[in-house]
Amino acid sequence: MARLVRPDAVLVQAVIAGALSFAHLHDLAEAAGQDGWKAWAYPVSVDLLLVAAWRRLRSLRDAGEPSRSAWSWFAVALTASLGANVATAGLLDLADVPDWLRILVAGWPALAFLGGTLLVHPHAVQSAAAPELVPVPTPVPEPESPAVPAPTLPAPVPEVAAVVAPPALVAHARKLADDHRTRTGTEIDTETLRARLGVPHPMAVVIAAQLA
Incomplete structure (x- = not known):
């Protein structure tokens, strides 16, 4: 027994509404200067955007993701x-x-x-608009080596012992030292001895060391 084809009222209503909307869009596009095949392409473009926005809206709602962008494009096509x-x-x-x-x-x-x-390829558009940023590794500072103190050099010792005063000069200096002790009651200092002998300071140091 052949099955009887029972038309769906909702489907019939959708076909009628789609045909009327299609014709109205065509007439408006043609009146706005889009003649020929271009006037027929406008209704197709509007209906395709409407369908794409609705499908995207349902997929976002099923995934629990925000659907504001899909709603926006659905409203544009519906308007x-x-x-x-x-x-x-x-x-x-x-x-x-x-x-x-x-x-x-x-x-x-x-x-x-x-x-x-934006509705069909949202991830591709986002990737093109915002390229992936590669994090730059932070350089790790090298541990500082402990400071090594500079070796302390001993103070230079004046080479006094290497200088030998002439015996006659030492004898004369001894007389001056005895005379200074007799008059002042104190030992003659190196600076006074240098001034009385008229010799350089290093030589006076050597002579004072031999007098001691």
Whole structure:
């Protein structure tokens, strides 16, 4: 027994609504200067964006992700479809379309392409807009080696012992030292001895050491 085909009322209603919306979009695009095949392409573009936004919206809701962008593009496509229905209902003179509407119709292909790309390939667009940043490793400072104190050099010892005063000069210096002790009651110092002998300071040091 052959099965009876029972038409679905919702499906029939969707076909009628789609056909009417399709015709209204075509008439509006044609009135805005898009003649020939271009006027037929506008309804297809609007309906495709509407379907793409709805499918993206459902997938985002099922995944529990934010769906604000999908809602935005769905609203754009729905506004274009409803706007065409209202505009062709006798509220707009299709023989004299305003300039702003011609601009909107002419700019729709670029807007629809952008919306479809963002809806179908969101990850590719985000990757192209924001390239991956490779973290730069932070250089690890090398441990500082403990400071090695510089060796302390002994103070240079004056080479006094290497200098030998002449015996006559030492004898004369001894007389001067005895005379100084007799007059002052103290030993003669090196500076006074140097001044009395008229010799350099190193020689006076040597002579004072031999007198001691």
